[in-house]
Amino acid sequence: MRSLVSHLRPAAARCTPGRAVVVAMLFGPLVGALLAFGAVAAEEANAVTIDNFTFTPPELTVAVGTTVKWVNHDDIPHNVINKDKVFRSKALDTDDSYSFTFASAGTFDYFCGLHPHMQGKIIVK
Template identity: 85%
Template sequence: MLAAASVAAQDTANVITIDNFTFTPPELTVAVGTTVKWVNHDDIPHLVVNKDKAFRSKALDTDDSYSFTFTSAGTFDYFCGLHPHMVGKVIVK
């Protein structure tokens, strides 16, 4: 049972939620090889778009998710393709 709990904790550790037109956390630091998951909890669609075009989600409806595996180190700034004032950052070390 403890193993299942640690897997569940790992699953939520690299999750960015979209709620009330905000990415939470706004900045996430992960290791190379980490998969980050964005989950939309708003009642309208959002897109996750990297400003350098490394990744781009489809439109995420309520409770839809998008995952991306970061295979190289760097700083990845992203925004919502529909609401560009929504911004976030993933730092990969």
């Protein structure tokens, strides 16, 4: 990235206002897409996907203070219930999500109350 910026800097110095608009139009969407991809990648690091009657990943390790987001991509409702009743979601329809912030360390086993064979675990350190 640094070499690209240093390569473009001399060209930008010669840039007229009209050329600046063209450059912004060409590179603006690319920069926006890269920033959006980074935000999605960061969000997915603490996300659990619900699909095909499974939680993926089935086990997730996070730091204290982390918010984990469950997203239902299945075509039927699911929910997320902690076995120790620390957290519980409502029924999540397709593409609905539920988030919970883990304020203390521990192991948090959870399951889908509608389909109890679906199980997962959050380990908070």
